[in-house]
Amino acid sequence: MAIKALAWMVRIFEPPVYCYHEIVHNRLIVDRFRDLGVVFVDDVDDVPAGFPLMLSAHGSAPSVVAAARAKGGFVVNAVCPLVTKVHHEAKVRAGKGFQIIYVGHAGHDEAVGTMAVAPDAMHLVETVEGVESLIIGDAPVALLAQTTLSHFDWADVLEAASAKFPSMWRPGRSDLCYATTNRQSALKSIADRADAIIVIGSANSSNTVALEKVARASGCRNVYLVNSVEELPNNLSGIVGVTAGASAPEDLVQEVVRRLAPRRGVETLRVTDEDEYFPLPRELREAAPAIAAAAAFALGAPPPTDSVLQADRTTAASDVLRELHIDQ
Numbered sequence: 635m636a637i638k639a640l641a642w643m644v645r646i647f648e649p650p651v652y653c654y655h656e657i658v659h660n661r662l663i664v665d666r667f668r669d670l671g672v673v674f675v676d677d678v679d680d681v682p683a684g685f686p687l688m689l690s691a692h693g694s695a696p697s698v699v700a701a702a703r704a705k706g707g708f709v710v711n712a713v714c715p716l717v718t719k720v721h722h723e724a725k726v727r728a729g730k731g732f733q734i735i736y737v738g739h740a741g742h743d744e745a746v747g748t749m750a751v752a753p754d755a756m757h758l759v760e761t762v763e764g765v766e767s768l769i770i771g772d773a774p775v776a777l778l779a780q781t782t783l784s785h786f787d788w789a790d791v792l793e794a795a796s797a798k799f800p801s802m803w804r805p806g807r808s809d810l811c812y813a814t815t816n817r818q819s820a821l822k823s824i825a826d827r828a829d830a831i832i833v834i835g836s837a838n839s840s841n842t843v844a845l846e847k848v849a850r851a852s853g854c855r856n857v858y859l860v861n862s863v864e865e866l867p868n869n870l871s872g873i874v875g876v877t878a879g880a881s882a883p884e885d886l887v888q889e890v891v892r893r894l895a896p897r898r899g900v901e902t903l904r905v906t907d908e909d910e911y912f913p914l915p916r917e918l919r920e921a922a923p924a925i926a927a928a929a930a931f932a933l934g935a936p937p938p939t940d941s942v943l944q945a946d947r948t949t950a951a952s953d954v955l956r957e958l959h960i961d962q
Contacts, residue, residue, distance in 0.1 A: 635912040636691035636712035637663060637881070637951040641958055642918055643688055643710060644670045652681045654702065655690040655743050657712065658881035659839035661861050666955055678702050686710075691881075692743035693717040695750030710917045716781045716811050717744055721751045723805055727776040728752035732803065735759055735768065737791045738780030742840055745780050760787075765794040776803040781811040782880075784844030785818050786851055812910065813880040814841040818848045820905045821877050825852030829872030833859045834890055835879030842879030849875075862886065863893040870894070884952040911947050 636657050643651045649671025656664045656674055664674065678701045681687050686708045689699065693713040702709045713721075727734055734756045738745035749756050759765050777795050779788060788810060795802060808815075825831060831849040835842030837859060849857045854875070858867055863886075874894060878887050891900060913919065 635914060636688075636714070638946065638949065638954050639710055639712045639914050639918055640667060640672065640688050641951075641954045642914070643686055644672065644958060647686045647708070650685065652685055652687045653690060654678055654681075654687065654694060654698065655692060656838075657688065657690050659692075659743075659836055659842070660879065660881040660883075661836045662886060663881060663883060663955070666958075670958060678705065681705055681707075683707070688712055690743065691717070693721060693747035695747050697750065698747070708917070708921075710915050712915050714781070714811070715912050716809070717748070719805075719807075720748055720778055720781065720809050723776075723778055723809075724748060724751045724756065727778075727803065728755035731773060732776040733757065733770045733773040734776045734778055735765065735795055735799075735802075736778050736780070737783060737788060737795075739840055742780065744782065744840070748778070748780070759791060762790050762794040765791055765798060768798070770799075774801070774803065775799040778805070779809040780840065781809055782814050782839075782841035782844060783810060784847045785815065785822075786847060787844065811841065811880070812908065814844060816906055816908060817841075817845060817877055817880065820903055821845055821848050821875070822852050823905060824875045824903055825849050825854045827873055828854050828875035830854070830856035830858065830867075830870050831875040831877065832866065832890060832894075833857065833877055833879070834861075834882045834887055835859065836861055839879045839881065842882075845877055845879065849877075860890070863889050866890065866893055883955060884950065885956065914946055 640653060640657050650673045651671060653672055653674050655676060657667065675681060678698055683705050684707045687702050687705060689702060689711045691712050691714045699711060724734055732755065734752065736749060736756050736758050738758055739760060740758055745758065749758060757768055831854045833842060833845045833849060837843065842859065846857055846859050860866055876890060
């Protein structure tokens with residue numbers, strides 16, 4: 635959703651288009667958007683007044699969202715709805731007097747944005763030791779999580795927190811992102827069969843690093859995290875497992891498989907079918923008529939009769955990126 639949203643911004647506006655933080659934590663995708671005139675910033679103050687601005691998928695602090703809108707330009711908040719859910723839970727629990735244990739990685743964009751929702755009520759922990767050292771007092775306790783944690787990171791801390799705070803509140807539905815947990819489940823089912831595992835993605839991607847951890851914890855001794863085919867090792871043999879972070883483009887995955895060129899073919903493992911769909915951000919949906927007119931003008935075609943966003947559900951982010959580069 636976030637990738638497709640930024641692609642629309644690139645099509646609608648003349649460069650530069652600004653983005654607060656990397657749109658997703660994937661070096662290849664960020665570099666592709668830089669080539670298209672997107673400027674990534676870590677401070678909204680670096681965005682000139684009136685310029686188009688997108689807020690990344692990882693979620694932003696409320697003060698950042700307010701500062702962005704105060705700039706006076708067209709602002710799109712591309713926060714993942716699963717992160718929005720955690721923000722809402724944090725706000726509600728803090729409002730009811732809870733102290734919140736937030737399991738996440740210090741300094742990660744998602745964790746920074748979530749902690750800012752209720753800074754006086756939240757305690758960031760990364761490990762079992764962090765839970766054991768908490769001093770909270772008599773306030774009721776709630777537990778929330780960064781959406782991109784690995785099963786292993788989450789399970790150990792959950793067990794420790796449940797033991798220390800037996801009446802602790804937890805959301806009815808897990809905070810962990812299905813796109814990451816599904817990948818982790820699939821990886822665990824092949825890791826003990828593989829002589830090596832290739833994890834495609836960037837080292838600053840929490841869910842990609844989580845896959846690397848899962849592969850090692852599942853018993854595979856040869857695990858390689860790669861950004862591109864150029865980083866593939868040359869000494870692979872036997873059965874090679876391939877997985878990818880949630881934001882790795884499908885064309886990169888297929889490029890890696892082609893480069894590996896397995897002599898005995900490729901087996902695709904399916905553990906579930908994902909049919910979840912996140913529509914484009916509200917700001918873009920509301921601007922659909924203007925988007926349609928701008929797109930038609932850019933292509934030299936008559937304005938379409940249907941919404942230009944109508945086919946979004948069936949359009950893959952990888953296809954959108956590919957089309958942008960063809961247009962360029």
